[in-house]
Amino acid sequence: ETGVTQSPTHLIKTRGQQVTLRCSSQSGHNTVSWYQQALGQGPQFIFQYYREEENGRGNFPPRFSGLQFPNYSSELNVNALELDDSALYLCASSWGGSSYEQYFGPGTRLTVT
Amino acid sequence: KQEVTQIPAALSVPEGENLVLNCSFTDSAIYNLQWFRQDPGKGLTSLLLIQSSQREQTSGRLNASLDKSSGRSTLYIAASQPGDSATYLCAFYTGGGNKLTFGTGTQLKVEL
Numbered sequence: 709e710t711g712v713t714q715s716p717t718h719l720i721k722t723r724g725q726q727v728t729l730r731c732s733s734q735s736g737h738n739t740v741s742w743y744q745q746a747l748g749q750g751p752q753f754i755f756q757y758y759r760e761e762e763n764g765r766g767n768f769p770p771r772f773s774g775l776q777f778p779n780y781s782s783e784l785n786v787n788a789l790e791l792d793d794s795a796l797y798l799c800a801s802s803w804g805g806s807s808y809e810q811y812f813g814p815g816t817r818l819t820v821t
Numbered sequence: 822k823q824e825v826t827q828i829p830a831a832l833s834v835p836e837g838e839n840l841v842l843n844c845s846f847t848d849s850a851i852y853n854l855q856w857f858r859q860d861p862g863k864g865l866t867s868l869l870l871i872q873s874s875q876r877e878q879t880s881g882r883l884n885a886s887l888d889k890s891s892g893r894s895t896l897y898i899a900a901s902q903p904g905d906s907a908t909y910l911c912a913f914y915t916g917g918g919n920k921l922t923f924g925t926g927t928q929l930k931v932e933l
Binding site for chain 1: 862
């Protein structure tokens with residue numbers, strides 16, 4: 709059984725640019741959730757995708773968008789990057805869209821300069 | 822809005838001590854609760870999941886309890902070891918059950 713994987717591991721971008729982060733869900737899982745973790749803080753929920761549809765969104769602006777593919781892998785896109793977007797981005801996969809145990813990937817560290 | 826508080830924010834103990842990490846929440850309408858461990862710069866490792874109908878779960882030296890009426894959960898670590906050094910996060914499934922709301926974590930250091 710393959711766990712949750714994320715790419716890239718680290719990324720440095722300039723303010724105003726756009727970035728795409730990728731997540732492959734654990735085998736057998738159909739739900740992917742994305743979280744942003746600023747330094748010294750707990751992760752904050754961005755949104756969740758269940759069977760290729762958005763299934764809940766946190767308090768993030770529209771420049772944060774996502775996609776889930778038929779194989780249940782997912783992308784997180786962030787447009788017009790701001791310095792405050794610098795964070796660890798975590799994705800988690802689960803089976804089912806509600807209250808099922810989530811399994812996290814290693815994260816992507818994004819630095820915006 | 823669910824608020825999750827973890828006390829203490831940081832803790833340093835000698836090896837072998839039994840310790841308790843606390844997590845409190847304001848909204849009792851939670852679904853499940855999960856405790857995680859996070860090593861510096863790394864992702865989250867799930868330690869224990871307590872379903873809303875349960876009161877506690879145990880795994881090895883770890884025991885987690887959930888008291889919805891008082892808005893509290895505790896993580897008990899027995900016979901702590903240096904390898905237990907990490908940040909411990911509690912999180913609740915809220916908002917219809919599809920998102921985790923996290924506390925800010927307790928940074929634990931176990932010294933030889």
